[in-house]
Amino acid sequence: MFDVFSDAAKVAQQLQIIASEYSFATWETLYSLLLEVVFAYAIGLPLGVLLVTGEKDGIRPLPGWVMALLNGVINLLRSIPFLILFIIALPLSKLIVGTKVGTPATIAPMVVAAFPLVARMVETSLREVNHGVIEAAQSMGASAWQIVRKVLLPEAVPSLLSGAAITIGTILGYGAMTGIVGGGGLGKLAINYGYYNFKFIVMWAAVIGLIILVQIFQSAGTKLAAVCDKRLRNRS
Amino acid sequence: MESIIEIQNLSKRFGAGDNQVAALQNVSLSVKPGEIFGIIGLSGAGKSTLVRCINLLENPNEGAVLFHGKDLTSLKEKELRLQRRKISMIFQSFNLLDQRNALDNICFPMELAGVPRKEARKRATELLETVGLPDKASAYPVQLSGGQKQRIAIARALASDPEVLLCDEATSALDPTTTDSILKLLQKINREKGITVIIITHQMSVIEQICHRVAILDAGRVAEIGEVESVFSNPQSEAGRRLVSPESALPVSEEDGPVARIAFNGNASEEPIIASVAMDLGIKVSILGADTRNINGKAFGTMLVSLPENREDKRRVLDYLNDHEGVTAEEVR
Numbered sequence: 001m002f003d004v005f006s007d008a009a010k011v012a013q014q015l016q017i018i019a020s021e022y023s024f025a026t027w028e029t030l031y032s033l034l035l036e037v038v039f040a041y042a043i044g045l046p047l048g049v050l051l052v053t054g055e056k057d058g059i060r061p062l063p064g065w066v067m068a069l070l071n072g073v074i075n076l077l078r079s080i081p082f083l084i085l086f087i088i089a090l091p092l093s094k095l096i097v098g099t100k101v102g103t104p105a106t107i108a109p110m111v112v113a114a115f116p117l118v119a120r121m122v123e124t125s126l127r128e129v130n131h132g133v134i135e136a137a138q139s140m141g142a143s144a145w146q147i148v149r150k151v152l153l154p155e156a157v158p159s160l161l162s163g164a165a166i167t168i169g170t171i172l173g174y175g176a177m178t179g180i181v182g183g184g185g186l187g188k189l190a191i192n193y194g195y196y197n198f199k200f201i202v203m204w205a206a207v208i209g210l211i212i213l214v215q216i217f218q219s220a221g222t223k224l225a226a227v228c229d230k231r232l233r234n235r236s
Numbered sequence: 237m238e239s240i241i242e243i244q245n246l247s248k249r250f251g252a253g254d255n256q257v258a259a260l261q262n263v264s265l266s267v268k269p270g271e272i273f274g275i276i277g278l279s280g281a282g283k284s285t286l287v288r289c290i291n292l293l294e295n296p297n298e299g300a301v302l303f304h305g306k307d308l309t310s311l312k313e314k315e316l317r318l319q320r321r322k323i324s325m326i327f328q329s330f331n332l333l334d335q336r337n338a339l340d341n342i343c344f345p346m347e348l349a350g351v352p353r354k355e356a357r358k359r360a361t362e363l364l365e366t367v368g369l370p371d372k373a374s375a376y377p378v379q380l381s382g383g384q385k386q387r388i389a390i391a392r393a394l395a396s397d398p399e400v401l402l403c404d405e406a407t408s409a410l411d412p413t414t415t416d417s418i419l420k421l422l423q424k425i426n427r428e429k430g431i432t433v434i435i436i437t438h439q440m441s442v443i444e445q446i447c448h449r450v451a452i453l454d455a456g457r458v459a460e461i462g463e464v465e466s467v468f469s470n471p472q473s474e475a476g477r478r479l480v481s482p483e484s485a486l487p488v489s490e491e492d493g494p495v496a497r498i499a500f501n502g503n504a505s506e507e508p509i510i511a512s513v514a515m516d517l518g519i520k521v522s523i524l525g526a527d528t529r530n531i532n533g534k535a536f537g538t539m540l541v542s543l544p545e546n547r548e549d550k551r552r553v554l555d556y557l558n559d560h561e562g563v564t565a566e567e568v569r
């Protein structure tokens with residue numbers, strides 16, 4: 001690594017790469033992150049709700065086999081190592097966006113890997129909602145759907161936001177790994193340009209970019225969760 | 237008078253096999269419109285289960301719950317939800333929505349019923365007045381005391397314009413002064429709005445203070461039902477006696493000889509009677525234990541006194557006591 005630093009020309013070349021690639025890579029990382037998070041929640045949020053409402057003592061119990069299937073699939077997807085799952089799910093991209101390479105192609109498999117996590121995060125948040133409040137709503141004649149929309153989700157907002165911050169951090173991490181298998185963004189910069197080509201300045205620059213992004217999303221999530229939480233006395 | 241709520245042969249069991257608990261066994265009772273009906277019993281007697289069966293938060297294994305003569309257990313889910321709006325409930329732990337302020341909590345049942353937002357807010361503001369917290373509209377539950385939370389919960393319960401208000405240990409988490417004020421509020425609502433109130437409690441004082449009639453629940457069965465004054469002054473069941481005067485259920489030592497239980501039902505005060513036995517009959521009786529109280533300014537309760545060994549004297553004492561209005565005496569040993 002120090003050899004690299006001793007060679008001014010190589011340093012200049014790496015800085016050149018950073019200057020020309022960095023902002024596009026960051027953009028790729030961010031837009032794919034946005035799409036992945038949106039789709040992962042579009043699938044994971046309803047499933048997380050079903051995991052809570054559909055169980056035996058839930059507000060709208062589902063047949064046992066449905067719950068077993070749902071839990072089974074989520075556990076299965078959660079237990080396959082990320083990169084393997086990603087590769088297994090890549091054909092989905094061929095189907096949806098017509099290609100297996102590039103940033104757009106990473107989105108579908110990323111969503112497959114992320115929605116089970118989202119479902120579990122949402123499930124955990126909803127389970128924290130005080131059962132007495134649900135019962136109170138039932139005693140007022142609320143339907144299952146009204147309970148989900150007006151009790152479970154709103155009461156769990158702070159916890160859902162904290163969960164989202166963790167989810168975003170994880171998706172960013174996954175997204176960086178896809179650099180190995182043809183994904184774009186900062187991960188690709190770090191792995192393809194940086195690690196594989198011994199351009200460690202590029203690598204570190206990309207890694208630092210990722211670290212900063214994770215920090216931003218995590219602290220924004222934590223902050224937002226606190227701001228939204230009406231149970232905290234010191235503000236109103 | 238026709239009853240507003242009638243519970244018929246209700247049974248509820250939890251669990252299965254050896255672990256099965258019979259929480260309610262063949263419970264029947266009826267509540268009249270406009271009354272404050274108390275249900276009292278020791279912990280585990282099945283009070284919460286019973287009240288939760290009234291609005292079918294708990295599904296009974298057997299029996300029927302009639303609301304205005306209509307069996308709730310036979311209703312389709314949608315129809316049941318509509319009926320539930322007429323039977324509100326308040327809880328020991330208040331169960332307010334933490335993420336909504338007081339006004340929005342009160343709006344909640346109206347939102348569920350599809351009342352337009354503006355109208356709901358107007359009514360919620362009026363209800364805040366009713367419960368005495370007009371300045372707490374924008375306070376979140378965390379910013380309220382227990383008593384204030386229960387007031388908001390009461391306002392919320394009233395928002396759907398119910399006919400019945402179920403209270404499950406609504407004051408058990410509150411201090412005596414706050415309990416008092418909440419009971420007064422319930423009484424006011426009962427009087428002014430004519431809402432039937434069903435109160436579950438393990439505290440005698442709650443029943444005494446506001447209930448018209450009371451049912452004593454013991455190990456899942458109704459031990460007795462009656463006017464509060466008569467049940468408390470002269471309980472007919474063992475469970476009733478244990479509740480009314482715990483010490484009278486305790487065995488008094490054999491050496492005390494024959495014992496009489498004197499019940500006061502509100503027309504006499506206890507002290508002079510015992511003294512006058514000695515003055516008028518020349519027979520000395522001593523008080524072994526007493527649990528008497530003032531209800532609406534009248535003496536109620538029971539007292540255990542020792543009787544003379546001599547059969548003739550014993551007779552005279554009992555007759556003398558029974559001659560007094562508002563007093564019944566019987567030999568218990």
Ligand SMILES: Nc1ncnc2c1ncn2[C@@H]1O[C@H](COP(=O)(O)OP(=O)(O)OP(=O)(O)O)[C@@H](O)[C@H]1O
Nearest residue numbers: 250251257259278279280281282283284285286438
């Ligand atoms: N969901 C449940 N599952 C199993 N057993 C239950 C359940 N709910 C109540 N029970 C049992 O039913 C019996 C009556 O309980 P319940 O809560 O109705 O009593 P309670 O009179 O309200 O007591 P407390 O004054 O302590 O609130 C108890 O033995 C209790 O253990």
Ligand SMILES: [Mg+2]
Nearest residue numbers: 283284285405
């Ligand atoms: Mg209880």
